[in-house]
Amino acid sequence: MPALANAAGAAPKSIHNMHGLLSSAMTTAVRLGYIDRNPCQRIPLPAVERIDDAALFLTHAEYKLLLDNMDQPFRAFTQFLVMTGIRFGEASTLTVADINLLSNPPTARINKAWKRDGQSSYDIGPTPSDLTPPWSRW
Incomplete structure (x- = not known):
């Protein structure tokens, strides 16, 4: 099954966030008996590129120059x-x-x-x- 489409031009991370919100709402609907199953389960999502999260600091010389x-x-x-x-x-x-x-x-x-x-x-x-x-x- 192809990953959730990016039709609105949203970034993959934004798609993950929107899917998470919708899935949470659907889980609540299942728990309350409004629906039988969460339609958001098992939906492939686009890959989110991970950037290097290592902190990068200016040197004292760079800070002084700035x-x-x-x-x-x-x-x-x-x-x-x-x-x-x-x-x-x-x-x-x-x-x-x-x-x-x-x-x-x-x-x-x-x-x-x-x-x-x-x-x-x-x-x-x-x-x-x-x-x-x-x-x-x-």
Whole structure:
């Protein structure tokens, strides 16, 4: 049986995600007695290319070269990103209320990030870790 068609031009990973959602809904329909079997079972899906997930970091010399050639207004923000490891989507949602310069060491509350709303625009929502149940991080 051929793999699920990519008629809409979706990437293989997106097809896997859509199939997973639909399959979950069908499993619930089976459990509730609406249908006899899950029609999503045994559907071949397109292969998802795996990229090398190994972390790649700038050397100190590369980082210095980057900063030295960056316009001044962006240097402090870039240094904040690098020194804290915060993601751009999280850092760009911070407000003054999220920063505590009086604590030792100073802290930043990271509890929101930009999220796609499904309509090609963005809203501020919880960070992925805020959406994850605490017991799954143990």
